[in-house]
Amino acid sequence: MPLLMLKDLPRYECLLEAAREFPALDPSATEVFLHLLRCGDEAFRVVDSHLAQHEITQGRFGVLMALWGNCQRSGCQMPLTPAELADRTGVTRATITGLVDTLERADLVTRTPHPEDRRMMSVGLTKRGEKLLARIMPEHFRRMAWLMAPLSEHDRRTFVRLLTKVLARAAEEPSPAESGRSHESGSVAAAH
């Protein structure tokens, strides 16, 4: 999931210099932003490289985890519909169709018609899917723990607090900073 953000994070002096040209540039905010995106990307890579060893992508893993999490809660196998999976994993229903196709082909999930509503399908973990998850998860968690090992418990609480602040801000407005927007147009498409 390469982000294509500037690979080498710019030094703070460069930001200060650029801020002279662009008054809108807040150096410390930009610095946090770039570090955040880059760090998220690296963290992703750490677990994704492991999942890839099992030929599992992030999308497939999300579906398996959603089914497993659901199974755990209710204590028994409780299948989900594709729409529920889409809701829990945060991708579109169209994407779920593709993911479930792949997982079904690999015999990790089953797709059966829903007994009550003939529009719906019912997606459930197979034994094979459960066993794969059980094999993946210990190392999966181990990698998260390994990555965060340099942080003390106090660091972690602070970190979560800061991340939560930013998350709340991001959720604050559907599209932030409508304020002062006066220039649209000028797009790729505009160059006939």
Next chain:
Amino acid sequence: MPLLMLKDLPRYECLLEAAREFPALDPSATEVFLHLLRCGDEAFRVVDSHLAQHEITQGRFGVLMALWGNCQRSGCQMPLTPAELADRTGVTRATITGLVDTLERADLVTRTPHPEDRRMMSVGLTKRGEKLLARIMPEHFRRMAWLMAPLSEHDRRTFVRLLTKVLARAAEEPSPAESGRSHESGSVAAAH
């Protein structure tokens, strides 16, 4: 760039409970990890939704920024080769080919043969590309500043320090936690 990480971050009690079943699960580490990925994703979305208004993707923006950054430093138009662009933006050369194709079609960059080495190409910003960047960047920076506004300067320094710690850890090993890995196999492909 939806990550397909569990959309609703699990509550801490759930992590504690899951930790009983999986000894490898470090609750506070997992909590930080999930918040980090989710927050990076949201931050990405905040700026990406703006770039999309100009029909610019993250990939295209990275290429434009790399060319602009290079131009700024040397004070004049200094084109780059696709390989240099790939290096600076962190995607493969193959991807650069596609991105430059699109940008060239939109008259935002030019692609000319390199004068010295006939294997190489020379990619430079057009006037139109420069103008588009000049139009995008103020709002781009404004969004970063807006997102980070809830954080004090002290918060920001702490935030960058924590992110840097994790970044350093991620860079520490090409593939972390080789320790205790004994189970490969068991993959999608294995289910013929």
Next chain:
DNA sequence: TCTTTCTCGTTAGGCGGCTAACTATCTGCC
């Protein structure tokens, strides 16, 4: 009852990332 409207899952098509393989060119060694 029957029509409208909504929801479900799927399909089609696009895009941007990847790897692997290819052609063209340059470089270094005999």
Next chain:
DNA sequence: GGCAGATAGTTAGCCGCCTAACGAGAAAGA
């Protein structure tokens, strides 16, 4: 000089994600 190997950019093909549109089925209002 001439050939082996490295390097540059492109191509082909895969995959996961998206949006838009569709047909089947359910739900609600006349």
